[in-house]
Amino acid sequence: MTMDGATTGLATWRDPDWRDAALAWAREQLAGAGLALDGEPEQPHVRIWATAFRLPLRDGGVAWLKAPGAGSAQEPLLAEALARWMPDRVLVPLAVDPARRLLLLPDGGPRLREHGSDAGTWAAMLQSYAALQLDVIGHSEELLALGVPDARPAALPDLVADLLADNDAQCVGRPGGLAPGIRARVTADLPAYAEACRELAAGVPATVQHDDLHDGNVFASDGRYRFFDWGDASVAHPFLSVQVALVSAARVLGLAAGTPALRRLRDAYLEPWTGHGTARELRRQCDLALRVAPLARALTWRRILRGVHPEERGEWQLSVAEWTAEHLAPGPLAPAPS
Numbered sequence: 001m002t003m004d005g006a007t008t009g010l011a012t013w014r015d016p017d018w019r020d021a022a023l024a025w026a027r028e029q030l031a032g033a034g035l036a037l038d039g040e041p042e043q044p045h046v047r048i049w050a051t052a053f054r055l056p057l058r059d060g061g062v063a064w065l066k067a068p069g070a071g072s073a074q075e076p077l078l079a080e081a082l083a084r085w086m087p088d089r090v091l092v093p094l095a096v097d098p099a100r101r102l103l104l105l106p107d108g109g110p111r112l113r114e115h116g117s118d119a120g121t122w123a124a125m126l127q128s129y130a131a132l133q134l135d136v137i138g139h140s141e142e143l144l145a146l147g148v149p150d151a152r153p154a155a156l157p158d159l160v161a162d163l164l165a166d167n168d169a170q171c172v173g174r175p176g177g178l179a180p181g182i183r184a185r186v187t188a189d190l191p192a193y194a195e196a197c198r199e200l201a202a203g204v205p206a207t208v209q210h211d212d213l214h215d216g217n218v219f220a221s222d223g224r225y226r227f228f229d230w231g232d233a234s235v236a237h238p239f240l241s242v243q244v245a246l247v248s249a250a251r252v253l254g255l256a257a258g259t260p261a262l263r264r265l266r267d268a269y270l271e272p273w274t275g276h277g278t279a280r281e282l283r284r285q286c287d288l289a290l291r292v293a294p295l296a297r298a299l300t301w302r303r304i305l306r307g308v309h310p311e312e313r314g315e316w317q318l319s320v321a322e323w324t325a326e327h328l329a330p331g332p333l334a335p336a337p338s
Helices: 018-033 073-083 119-145 153-164 180-188 188-202 240-253 260-276 279-306 314-326
Strands: 042-047 050-058 062-066 096-099 102-106 208-209 219-221 226-228 232-235
Touching: 018 050, 018 062, 018 102, 018 180, 042 096, 042 226, 073 096, 073 102, 073 119, 073 314, 096 208, 102 279, 119 188, 119 219, 119 226, 119 232, 119 240, 153 314, 180 188, 188 279, 208 240, 232 279, 240 260, 240 279, 260 279, 279 314
Parallel strands: none
Antiparallel strands: 042 050, 050 062, 062 102, 096 102, 208 232, 219 226
């Protein structure tokens, strides 16, 4: 087999020995659930950081076998824990194998992306996600014990300082890598970044943070939203999720940065958090989270890419430098320059 446990990637997902072993496990788990394959598995999703097989079933349904890469080792145990605590808000696995990073999943139905959406749908989805995060606050220490990465505000300044010094991750000296001037500006801003993290640490408690919350990672049906694909997740300030969510909403809904419609989506997300502060306090926390989020996202990309065979990282390696540079850009709620 090509998988060594420390790195995975396309060579892993296409390795016949690895595929046979993973699918044999899936068949065994399906049989234990009274299900059986009907036809050959398909492998429609192959990325350097994960793969997924579509498994047609004899009853006419479908199951999915997902294998997250080594950089997302937390996903099986996290998905299992969330399913135990709030099965109505997540896709509940049929089985997991944490040691081999395998998840056997039922078909979740249409995603929000296929379902179609408007601003009202996005607002309802964000409120459902906030409710999930609120319910997990009391489980944060359990998640850390399961190996979910620690991206809480108190940890971020040291992690970011290490990130900025990581020439390999930042592709320094290579085309598209982090430019010296950008690194100098981000480094000069670290004291202010640390202060923002201190203020966040004193505010809303840490909880699960998806870190890739968009319409492709949410199942939607009958006004119900279920969240999946936790490979980027961490224990962090909850409002860090707003960065990707608002950028995705703006793209899908055709909204310019800083428009009132995006601010209304932010306010919809914040509404369930009223037990943790006034509207003004929560907006302040959200502003700080949007300031902190790009560098936290760069840390996520470094973790994901460290779990990929080095020769396969390719263009994705630049994601770390791109998110690092994003720290200097206006956030999604800042008005676009005229």
